[in-house]
Amino acid sequence: MSYDGALRRTYAKLLCAAGPAAALGWTAARGCAATSGSGTGPNALALTAGTLTLALAFLALARLLKISELRLLPGLK
Incomplete structure (x- = not known):
C-alpha cells in the first residue's frame, strides 16, 4: 500500500500553513523594528x-487545515 498521496497532502498543508505564517511573522518583526528604533533591546x-506571530499564525492555520500531527503536540488537542 502506498502512502505517497497522504504524505504529499500533509506536506502541502504544512506548506500552506507555513508560508502565510512566515509572511505575517516577517511583517510583525519589520513593523516592530521600524517603530522601536535601533539597539539590542x-x-x-x-x-x-x-517569532510569536509566526508561531501563533502557524498553529492557527494548521488547525484550520486540520493537520492531524498537531494532536501529537502536548496541550493542543
Whole structure:
C-alpha cells in the first residue's frame, strides 16, 4: 500500500500553513523594528514579536487545515 498521496497532502498543508505564517511573522518583526528604533533591546523585541506571530499564525492555520500531527503536540488537542 502506498502512502505517497497522504504524505504529499500533509506536506502541502504544512506548506500552506507555513508560508502565510512566515509572511505575517516577517511583517510583525519589520513593523516592530521600524517603530522601536535601533539597539539590542528593540531588536530583541522585534525578534520576539516576529517569532510569536509566526508561531501563533502557524498553529492557527494548521488547525484550520486540520493537520492531524498537531494532536501529537502536548496541550493542543
